[in-house]
Amino acid sequence: MRYDLEYVLDSALDGVLIVASDHRLVLFNRACEELCDTSRQDVVDKAYWKLSDFHQSWEAISKKDGRITYGELGAKKERMMLTHKEGKRVWVETIYTPIFDKETGEIAYVMGVIKDITELKRIEDEKERLQKELGNIRRELESKYDFSAIEGTSSQILHALKLAAQVAPQNTTVMLVGESGTGKELLAKAIHYNSSRASRPFVALNCSAFPDTLFESELFGYEKGAFTGADKSKPGKIALALGGTLFLDEVTSMSAATQAKILRVIQEREYEPLGAVRSTLADIRIIAATNKDLAPLVREGSFREDLYYRLFVYPITLPPLRERIADLPALVESLLKKFHHEMGKRIQEISAEALEVLMGYHWPGNVRELQNVMERLVILSKEDRIEVPDLPRYLVDSAGAKPLSSGIPGERFDRSSLENSVHDFERNLILKALQKCGNNKTRAAHLLGLTRSTFRYKLSKISPDYFPAADRKAKSV
Ligand SMILES: Nc1ncnc2c1ncn2[C@@H]1O[C@H](COP(=O)(O)OP(=O)(O)O)[C@@H](O)[C@H]1O
Ligand SMILES: [Mg+2]
Incomplete structure (x- = not known):
């Protein structure tokens, strides 16, 4: 039985095309029609393939012994994306093989085998995306837990x-x-x-x-x-x-x-x-x-x-947080940033009074509790600022019972006389610096070697009365 070449190639699942040495397309199988979304009537004997890029290397090979090795074939692969009429996109990979004339040793035809690699390409792209993401996550993890x-x-x-x-x-x-x-x-x-x-x-x-x-x-x-x-x-x-x-x-x-x-x-x-x-x-x-x-x-x-x-x-x-309450403003600031990042909701300000309430609370659940309170505040807030009425009731009640600014140390400061003394010492120093600088907070901060914001936190802690009315209304975080 002799095989009908065109019939056999039409049964192939991969696309097969043959281009003659004058670049004329002479064969285009059924799978090619599907992959390229083009009927063979429109291209056979009508379309011209430019394979000049490959010609040189193939000629060199044919001069050697007329055979081409698998490794060299691999180098003649080409990938491209084909867009079908209805918009479908297909990624294909074509491997070109020269067919040499037995007598002259010249290239008589070039055969292209086209494979649909859409799924492979999707997996490769996904792999690349995941690798990038993994790199990002690793960097994020390292900085998160730095x-x-x-x-x-x-x-x-x-x-x-x-x-x-x-x-x-x-x-x-x-x-x-x-x-x-x-x-x-x-x-x-x-x-x-x-x-x-x-x-x-x-x-x-x-x-x-x-x-x-x-x-x-x-x-x-x-x-x-x-x-x-x-x-x-x-x-x-x-x-x-x-x-x-x-x-x-x-x-x-x-x-x-x-x-x-x-x-x-x-x-x-x-x-x-x-x-x-x-x-x-x-x-x-x-x-x-x-x-x-x-x-x-x-x-x-x-x-x-x-x-x-x-x-x-x-x-x-x-x-515990209550023993390092001076860290609370920085924690609040970083939590607001974190929730802005996670929820896309940004709180610009927290009023000095609200911050004072937070600093007066004893935080039995420590930073976790603060985190939960801040998350709730960010979710519920309608404005981009947080005021005392926005805070949970138990916080206001508990802090109100022992106001931090009253000058009377709350019970958390009775724990050690050292802490009390340090607090008093810091308070006196800040008030003196302010007096010396004619109540100019920037200069007083400079005098004490503090940034203006740290100075303002410390001041709001020891004596909110020092904020002029307009200044006291909002405290930027
Ligand atoms: N100093 C801190 N700075 C920033 N976030 C903190 C700090 N301490 C605790 N947290 C946060 O508070 C939450 C509780 O912390 P976690 O480490 O689980 O506490 P613990 O293991 O002591 O119960 C976590 O979400 C953590 O990220
Ligand atoms: Mg834990």
């Missing part, structure tokens, strides 16, 4: 940051101590992203979130068949954090049995997934956190002393 993302210039927070920056590059176990919402997890991430483990995962596990048995399977993972219902194996958090950092939050919630196992992980750097016969290496750095004082728990025997010492190698204490 130490600079931790707001505050109070001595307590600066001290915590300094300790964290010093220990970050080491593999040392770190213990973060602080009330809920003081930024323990944020600091743990900053430590991780500033360590040599930064490109590996940061995995957080809250020890109080699971009952005892579940917690162990979360932490260590399990092998298939380890217990009824374990129909496949599951990696634990230690395996997920491999090469990276495991953040163990609320460590006081661990049972005695889990404490013993965690101790082994820290001491031996080894663990066994449930049902495993062999132990696995635990290449993780541990950062632990607690919002409770661990020492009394050790004394009463509910927390292992040996584990306590293993975890407390390098403790860092994060102060």
Whole structure:
């Protein structure tokens, strides 16, 4: 049986076209018609192909031995986008192959094989887009969890940051101590992203979130068949954090049995997934956190002393917001920026009185609570400024009970006489500087080596009466 070439080529799924040496198109199969959205009557013997770019190299090849290798063929690929009449776009890749005249060795025809690569192109574009996005996210993550993302210039927070920056590059176990919402997890991430483990995962596990048995399977993972219902194996958090950092939050919630196992992980750097016969290496750095004082728990025997010492190698204490209330304006400013970025809603100003209310509140939920309050304010605000009536009632009531500007120290300042003295000292210094500069705030700020905005915050804190009426109305953030 002899094959009818045109019939065979019409059955091919790829487009096949043949151009004669005078550039005239002599064959255009059915798949070509579909891919190019052109009927063969319109092009065969009518269209001319310019293949001069390829000719030279093909001639050189034909001079060699008349054969062309696969690698060289690959170099003659061409990609283009074809737009169909109804607007559909098709990406195609064509591979051109010369067909040499047996006698003369000259190029007699060029065959083009056209493949539809629309889906491949879409996947490639998507891959490129994802790679770019991944790069952006990684950069964003690194800057988000950079130490600079931790707001505050109070001595307590600066001290915590300094300790964290010093220990970050080491593999040392770190213990973060602080009330809920003081930024323990944020600091743990900053430590991780500033360590040599930064490109590996940061995995957080809250020890109080699971009952005892579940917690162990979360932490260590399990092998298939380890217990009824374990129909496949599951990696634990230690395996997920491999090469990276495991953040163990609320460590006081661990049972005695889990404490013993965690101790082994820290001491031996080894663990066994449930049902495993062999132990696995635990290449993780541990950062632990607690919002409770661990020492009394050790004394009463509910927390292992040996584990306590293993975890407390390098403790860092994060102060509650009320003990570093001077940081609140900067936190408010950065939160407003963050919500502007996330929600596209911009708050331009927060009145000095509203800021004073915020600074007078005791913030039991710390920065997390402040964040929630600010988010709510941004969502609900109809204007681009926040005034006292916009604030939640409990905040106004609580702050009103102990006004910060009254000069009578609120109970939060009774905690230490040092804090009281520093406050009074700062207040006197600011008032004296103002007197000296004829109430000119810019000059007074300069005299004290403060920026004008820091000076204004400090002033609003100690004596709002110093703001002239118009000035006092709005405080720009
Ligand atoms: N100093 C800070 N600067 C900016 N944001 C902070 C700061 N401290 C805490 N936050 C934010 O407050 C929220 C609670 O912090 P988190 O680290 O989860 O606290 P914790 O782990 O102590 O409960 C997070 O959204 C965090 O980004
Ligand atoms: Mg937390």
